[in-house]
Amino acid sequence: MHLERTSAIALHQQIAAHMRNGILRGIFPAGTQFLGSREIARELGCSRTVVLTAWELLYAEGYLESTPRGGVTVASVNQTQAGAGLAIPTSIDQVLAAPDAGHMSRRWQSLLAFEYDTNWKSEFSPGAPDISSFPFKEWARLLRQTWQNPKNVECLDLPAAGHSALRQEIANFLGSVRGLVCTPNEVVVTSGTSSALDLISRMILDPGDEVWVEEPGFVEARWALTAAGAKLVPIPVDDKGLCVSEGIRRAPNARLIVVTPSHQYPLGVSMGLERRLELLDWANKNNVWIVEDDYNSEFRHQDSMIASLRSLDREQRVIYLGTFSKIIMPSLRLGYVVAPERFVDAFTKGRARIDVHSSGIGQLALAEFMREGHLLRHLRRMRKVYAIRQKALMDAITALMPDDLSVSPAATGLHLVAFFTERLKARMSDEEAARALKRAGIHVQPLSQNYLEQATRQGLVFGYGRLNAEDAARLIAKIAGCLGCQPGR
């Protein structure tokens, strides 16, 4: 078993994934007895707690069971299926059809072994927007209109940086909605934030380069960085955002910093001005690049808008990322980078070398959609819808689980974190809670899934983009029942 210490995947998850894989492939048949946790920890060079946490996960999923003498053995497949509530193969064909990660690079083996449930269909998915109010009629009209008599450029010769009309509209949009001043020449169209992070990581980093990532943080960003061979250094986040001084202490030679300063993912805090200036100052003095993932800022009202890090940047340090995944829908796969001039040409050329450019199908229609004002209207409508949904969720949690979950309003966006109180923490971990809820058909992300190291806080990440306000109380009551939480009990 090989552990990737610089990977985006926590060590206990890596151990669990290796063991799970071995069990499903029959390498460890039912009844196999494992060494003691101390011996395994010594062999792998990790702490015993890491091994015990991996075992706990596999016990809960039904892969392991304990022997009367306190040992650990592999459970039989039938028991596994009964206890797991997970997508476990039910036939040998399914086992054989599982991706054979063995032929992949070590980095990709560890990425593929990681089980991560994005649960887009859940009412509580943290990233999913509401699509029922999207003006599909206008969108379909514009798609038809823009493709009725397309020009050569749209069919044969789309620039790698994106359609010029869309780059112009993105620059206008950022000026009016985000107060961010940029020219269309500084905009590069991408296939969303994930693709932007992939491009930037590949182009800026050499394998082994250190990168500060927020702890807890955005898991998809870690994947792109890991795939590029980066060494991830988790930097804690407190109520003022990323702890810059801690970053300097832990990784003074970092090459890149990835942050969500306006609405930290997942905690939702915004980075104070002093920290922002400290971060920019240190990055400038040490020639470190900063990636600002500004997801969800568009949902803020003008009166609570926080200036982006990029607008404080006087020395072209910040590479700004935006996406249409939340304000329109993720399947559109369109987003953008606003880059310092010195990077624009390189990113454009780099994009052309990797996969030419983002799909042109939606680019011109989106430019028209923005030019005609539909996007701004949709955004204004959705701000109100999401505010109502957030309030319904907060009210339900406060009324029905006051002694077990603690919530405060999120300033923007589509999710909030409900932290475990000491009372709930004493009874279960957030991963145990999420597993119990999953068995009851409710998918909520455990906060600890977003940590690279041992989670320091426990909680549940509730998305409310797709949550009908009328359903909030019923669903939270079901969650309270499932977790055995009753007020005052």
Ligand SMILES: Cc1ncc(COP(=O)(O)O)c(C=O)c1O
């Ligand atoms: C922190 C953060 N940034 C960006 C995104 C959007 O990613 P993409 O544009 O690749 O869909 C998400 C989506 O969940 C997110 O949580």
